[in-house]
Amino acid sequence: MEVTMVRKIALVLAAAAVCVPGAALPAAAEQVPPVMAALGDSISAGFNACGWYVSCTSRSWSAGDHPSVNSHYVRLLGFGQAVKGHNLNFAVPGSTSADLAGQAHKAMAAKAAYVTVLIGAQDACVSSEARMTPVSTYRARVDRALAVLAPTGAKVFVASIPDVKRLWRLGKDNLVARSFWALGHICPAMLANAASTAKKDQARRDRVRARVQDYNEAMRQACTAYGPGCRSDDGAVFAYPFTLDHISKWDYFHPNADGQRALARATFPHGFPWDKTPSAPETPTFGPEPTPEPLTTTDPRALSRSAAGPAGR
Template identity: 75%
Template sequence: MVAKIAFVVAAAVVWTPLTAAAAAADPAPVVMAALGDSISAGFNACGWYVSCTSRSWSAGDDTGVNSHYLRLLALNPEIKGHGLNFAVPGSASADLVAQAQKAVAAKAGYVTILIGAQDACVDDEEKMTPVPVYRARVDRAFAVLATTGAKVFAASIPDVKRLWRLGKDNVVARSFWALGHICPSMLARASSDAKKDRARRERVRDRVRDYNAEMAAACAAYTPGCRSDGGAVFDYPFTLDHISRWDYFHPNADGQKALARATFKTGFPWDATVPLTRESSAAGG
């Protein structure tokens, strides 16, 4: 009996980690889709007030950015040409369901979501999307994606207050924010140190943090499989060198590259040895 128990224990030690590792790894997908707003659309990453999807941190094909799509392409050549981008500049959480429906129609096996900056970046902080409404919209989008069992990566919203701190003493940045009416809930009266303005900025930052918490919770509740970034985007120590000089708000190519790097390592442990094929993907529904 002692020998038998010893054998069982030894087998558990040898095989359990390998089995868990195998179960944790997922076949690299053949179709992926980016959902979200101007950040995922690569807005102002390569031109004057235009989307630049090639430089998207998620589905772009610019080798300098090395997006999720390109990293997956290195694992599974079957995904070539199928890094789709349904993100739209100006989108808020209210637009996420429609984007999720497009991802489902495209049979995306992997979907990235980064949404919420526009829910907080409004004319007046009173117009910010209520947290329960944000969560309900995210849940509806996840329910749409669940119909196909797509793997989902949920990124946190960047810390817009950090951007304010970096640019508040830069006259060019302040000019762009004021003239472009960029995220006024946070960036209006950028040079003001008045108590009411300090309090306003903190309330907006708190709302973004609440959105991030709700996105992470929705991700955790998503049955087929979701990974959140654990706040990697919100906590990322970006500088003005990561920000587009076209508006001093959106990530430039270097910023998109930093987003790709910071998020991919917090995502799924894709298994390069068992790539998904178009045939197996179709067979699985």
């Protein structure tokens, strides 16, 4: 009789623990998606991560297949092989939030079950502060894109925009970096007059940084509105303490292969709990990044025409 009573008490206590308001329940694991897709701009396209002013989708933090980056795609392969060979990249250098819905339609047509989104740097990196996309417009565009994906049931991961003011702080005393930024018209809203300490320039940079933070909050809210099928990085990319070692020396703006690897490492833990297939291989680990091939010229004037491309939009 005492044993029976002990069992009853144990059952009551277990039930109470489950029913405690706010008690955390383990998240349900998701099946490895059969198709994944990357949406966004030059960052997700891997621009300048392996070649001179070209997209390097193999090095993308999201859908890249190069082992050195250890992207979301490569990490998913560690959970199961269903997605093998089905890593699509619809990100286009120079894209703004206005282009996101079109990319979402492509992901929908491809039946992507897992979609990553990183968009907004080019909404802020315009020719002048006044031309930055209004936050309300940015949010409306993101909502439209997510509305395209919602009927498909796709799992969506949204990453925050990097802190471009941190890039300015790292490169403002570097003559080569300032030359690339000026001659290539790279992110003028933030990087114009990079060496200036005038109050008006300091205030401008603060306002541009604040706009990026507002975009990130708008994206987070849009993700919340999408429902449990969306996960945010909670500002991990914006807060990441990157250095110039993570930045391409071909424009001093885009992430190089090591920067792409850092993006993958910073974002993946904030995503979905994937159901690991018992027979799946473990996610590989990798050593230091290979040293990028050196530039054929050190004169930034020779690159001015190329630098005015996607990075300078």
